[in-house]
Amino acid sequence: MKKKISLGILLLVVISFISIELFQSYSNKTSPEVVADLEGTIYFTERVNGVLTLFKSDATLQNKTLVYSHKGKGNTGFGDYNDNIIDFNYDKTSQTVYFIAMQDGSWSLFSLHESExxxxxxxxxxxxxxxxxxxxxxxxxxxxxxxxxxYLLSEGNEKIIKKFHGLYDEKFTGYRPTGFSPDGKHLVYHSMEHATPLGTILKGMVAETVGTTYIMNLSTMKSAEFVNAYNIQWVVD
Structure with a gap:
């Protein structure tokens, strides 16, 4: 019985390895220069030790800084904590970020000025x-x-901009668009990084997050890794 279990685990590992290898063999290599000339500042939430935390960075991914962590403050009122920031918005005029986090058992709205x-x-x-x-x-x-x-639909014409090769599953495989840059010249998208659902599931058992976020230059169709964020706001002057 133990031998069968060991063989089963080995088979799953092999399938997972094949999954990501197949996917990578069909995926374009990333081009870091894609982010070199991006303008503006991005605000985003990213998991840190399981907690959604608010950060900001130059759009070129330089000077990433912590805006706010609610760690240890999200008392649910039931003896545990939910420290996630579940929604946010940066107001450029007032230089203030507004966000929602748990406060004494209630989801609450907070404000935080850049100087605070x-x-x-x-x-x-x-x-x-x-x-x-x-x-x-x-x-x-x-x-x-x-x-x-x-797919990109522009002026009535639809075309494929990133083809998925693998066993599609709505939850565990494929590419998903996140949104356009403020000037519309770039598209941010997320890749689950596996050709099969099983590969993604196995990766999720050992990793805090699964998949990678990319940004594509829509003129050259080249992509580069971007911030692995849950929500992104892109602010330009």
Whole structure:
């Protein structure tokens, strides 16, 4: 019996390895120069030790800095903590970020000015706030995903911009658009990085996050790794 279990585990490992190898063999190599000339500042949430935390960075991915962590402050009222920041929005005019996090058992709205270190509680019992995350529509362009393949619809013409090769699963494989850059010249998208659902599932058993976020130059169709973020707001002057 133990021998059969060991063989089963070995088979799963082999399948996982084949999954990512197959995927990578069909994927384009990344081109770091894609991010070199990007302008503006991106605000995003990223998991740190399991907690969604707010960061900002130059769009070129330089000077990444922590904006705010709610770690240890999200008392649910049931003897545990939920320290995630579940929604946010940076207001350029007031130089203030607004976000929602847990406060004494209630999802609450906070504000934090750039000059401050401690947020101000504005309102309790709030589940969402105004957001300006990247969107899949920009002027006459729309990005979509069909069976894991990325499509770009522009001026009535639809074309494939990133073909998925593998066993498609809505949850575990394929590419998904995150949204366009403010000028519409780049598309941010997420890849599950595996050709089969099993490969993704096995990776998820040992990793905090699965997949990689990329940004594509829509003129050259070249891509580079971007921030592995859950929500992204891109602010330009």
């Amino acid at each position: 270190n401690t947020p101000t509680l504005l309102q309790k019992e709030v589940m969402e706030t105004k957001t300006e995350y990247l969107k899949n529509e920009h002027e006459n362009q729309t990005a979509t995903s069909k069976k894991g393949t990325l």
